Amino acid sequence: MNLVKLYRPVGEKELGLIRKSGFAKFPPRLEWQPIFYPVLNEAYASQIALEWNTRDAFSGFAGHVLCFQVPEDYFLQFPIQNVGGNIHEELWIPVEELENFNNHIVGKIEIITSYYGEEYEK
Secondary structure, three states, X not given: OOEEEEEEEEOHHHHHHHHHOOOOOOOOOOOOOOEXXXXXXXXXXXXXXXXXXXXXXXXXXXXXXXEEEEEHHHHOOXXXXXXXXXXXXXXXXXXXXXXXXXXXXXXXXXXXXXXXXXXOOO
């Protein structure tokens, strides 16, 4: 089985929910979030975590870059969305597909790196 590595930038609250799942799944989206968007490369995930999450109170002024893998044949059913420059590629997973998406994660979700803003409090 061929696997595709994906990345996800998250804040403190989302990381806590992922930790509670045993690093096995992503939590349900909030009611105002119609999609779940993993990104296709670490550079883009780091950019979001560093430039957005570390400045955002809702993210706890912290950004974490996670990686995980899904089977390539499952990945290919979602069109790649480019939302900016060359590195800004995402998959848009409809909220109603998230549980099935979680069931396709192979192995554990891993933390690659973490960034902390000036206002971060442990």
